Amino acid sequence: MRAALLATLPLAIAACSHGAPAATPTGSAAPARPATDAGVRLDYPVARKVDVIDDYHGTRVADPYRWLEDPSSPGYREWIDAENTVTERFLSTIPDRGALEERLTALWDYERYEVPIREGNRVFFERNSGLQPQPVLYVVDLPRFEPRVLIDPNTLTQDGTMALTGTVPSRDGKLLAYGVAEAGSDWEEWRVRDVDTGADLPDRLRWVKFSTASWTPDGKGFYYSRFDDPGPNQLRDVNYFQKLFYHRLGTPQSADRLVYERKDQKEWTFGAVVSDDGRWLVIHVFQGTDRRNRLYVQDLGRRGSKIRPLVDVLEAKYAFIGSQGPVLWFHTNLDAPRGKVISIDMRSPDRARWKTLVPESDARLESASAVGRRFVLNYLQDAHSVVRIHGLDGKPQQTLKIPALGTGKGFEGRLADDETYFSFETYASPPAILRLEPATGELRVFRAPQLKFEPGEFESRQVFYTSKDGT
Numbered sequence: 172m173r174a175a176l177l178a179t180l181p182l183a184i185a186a187c188s189h190g191a192p193a194a195t196p197t198g199s200a201a202p203a204r205p206a207t208d209a210g211v212r213l214d215y216p217v218a219r220k221v222d223v224i225d226d227y228h229g230t231r232v233a234d235p236y237r238w239l240e241d242p243s244s245p246g247y248r249e250w251i252d253a254e255n256t257v258t259e260r261f262l263s264t265i266p267d268r269g270a271l272e273e274r275l276t277a278l279w280d281y282e283r284y285e286v287p288i289r290e291g292n293r294v295f296f297e298r299n300s301g302l303q304p305q306p307v308l309y310v311v312d313l314p315r316f317e318p319r320v321l322i323d324p325n326t327l328t329q330d331g332t333m334a335l336t337g338t339v340p341s342r343d344g345k346l347l348a349y350g351v352a353e354a355g356s357d358w359e360e361w362r363v364r365d366v367d368t369g370a371d372l373p374d375r376l377r378w379v380k381f382s383t384a385s386w387t388p389d390g391k392g393f394y395y396s397r398f399d400d401p402g403p404n405q406l407r408d409v410n411y412f413q414k415l416f417y418h419r420l421g422t423p424q425s426a427d428r429l430v431y432e433r434k435d436q437k438e439w440t441f442g443a444v445v446s447d448d449g450r451w452l453v454i455h456v457f458q459g460t461d462r463r464n465r466l467y468v469q470d471l472g473r474r475g476s477k478i479r480p481l482v483d484v485l486e487a488k489y490a491f492i493g494s495q496g497p498v499l500w501f502h503t504n505l506d507a508p509r510g511k512v513i514s515i516d517m518r519s520p521d522r523a524r525w526k527t528l529v530p531e532s533d534a535r536l537e538s539a540s541a542v543g544r545r546f547v548l549n550y551l552q553d554a555h556s557v558v559r560i561h562g563l564d565g566k567p568q569q570t571l572k573i574p575a576l577g578t579g580k581g582f583e584g585r586l587a588d589d590e591t592y593f594s595f596e597t598y599a600s601p602p603a604i605l606r607l608e609p610a611t612g613e614l615r616v617f618r619a620p621q622l623k624f625e626p627g628e629f630e631s632r633q634v635f636y637t638s639k640d641g642t
Contacts, residue, residue: 216253282620286581291344304331411437493541510536528565542584543609599629
């Protein structure tokens with residue numbers, strides 16, 4: 172077996188701590204246990220124990236620190252402050268800490284960009300100026316290229332712990348559905364913002380988790396998934412029985428239309444996608460943490476159409492790529508561990524009639540999208556990205572000429588779009604955002620960070636070695 176090694180020289184690794192010393196803890200922190208390290212006395216706080224025992228099918232398991240899973244528990248904050256104080260006391264004795272902190276802070280203080288999304292004549296992207304707690308969402312109104320702030324989550328709360336969890340523009344780019352979560356919680360609240368004015372609409376969707384939004388082409392509403400109100404134990408209870416809803420703008424969440432649920436499958440979750448033409452609702456049905464999924468489909472163009480299973484067994488991964496009329500395209504690893512692209516004609520969806528458009532290759536297919544009336548296929552080959560363009564008939568057209576070994580991610584868009592965006596990073600350079608025209612393969616830099624070092628001074632080389640068995 173051939174082994175590949177990617178190396179970047181020179182390489183230096185250092186670590187340091189940021190921030191001022193924590194305040195001396197007070198309250199219910201338990202007495203400390205003394206210890207010494209490098210001449211510094213370390214008084215570790217002792218976490219109190221509680222009498223909690225779970226019975227798992229006859230096996231009793233003690234969990235004396237269960238209280239630390241709840242940030243509202245008495246003594247929780249005091250115990251964390253005491254831990255931070257111990258750490259800071261030791262780190263403050265390192266002679267070169269100041270110089271290390273100054274240099275590493277300067278190196279980490281560079282722009283970070285997320286992959287843009289284009290809808291209508293607008294491009295949406297997130298940017299962190301360097302050391303901001305949360306990235307800021309910007310929008311570019313084409314044909315102008317000057318971005319403006321649409322949402323700054325750092326201003327939503329005083330401590331900057333409110334984060335954007337998802338941003339989905341409507342098809343015309345006039346509205347934005349976005350999710351927010353506070354203090355790292357999995358629970359999200361989804362809102363809707365008018366992109367022209369920057370003002371939020373009254374819509375508020377709560378108890379959303381493990382879901383995004385998918386707009387209908389008319390911009391009147393979107394599909395999303397949520398759980399029932401978890402009640403007072405929302406931080407501790409396990410969430411089951413997720414449901415798929417349709418939210419119509421301007422109506423309360425209580426009026427949302429229930430699209431699909433399975434009362435007999437408590438672990439099932441649903442990811443719905445509306446096709447570009449608005450005809451198909453494709454529902455990815457997941458079970459727990461299994462990477463495989465089922466597929467259900469509804470023909471939105473037919474009044475009274477029911478949701479029906481397309482794949483009702485847990486056998487492989489299926490990811491919806493797009494559609495053209497009655498034909499749906501999927502990225503799957505069914506009988507192809509490294510991935511392939513298939514088509515399913517909904518007029519005759521029997522498995523025997525499925526067609527393989529792009530067969531499995533010697534590289535792993537990481538993602539597939541349908542943009543510019545072509546398939547944009549992102550492969551992982553020998554530890555770096557290879558991007559190939561195929562026609563909708565599956566025939567190869569070109570391989571992108573990427574100037575360096577690195578990793579690309581993104582390539583989202585719609586079938587009629589003439590461009591797509593992706594991030595690209597190497598072992599020596601952080602991610603930059605590139606714009607791709609699938610029809611020509613032309614690449615242009617959309618955004619690139621300004622750095623406080625010169626990546627050109629570093630060299631990345633890929634070296635292959637022969638394994639012991641001679642392959």
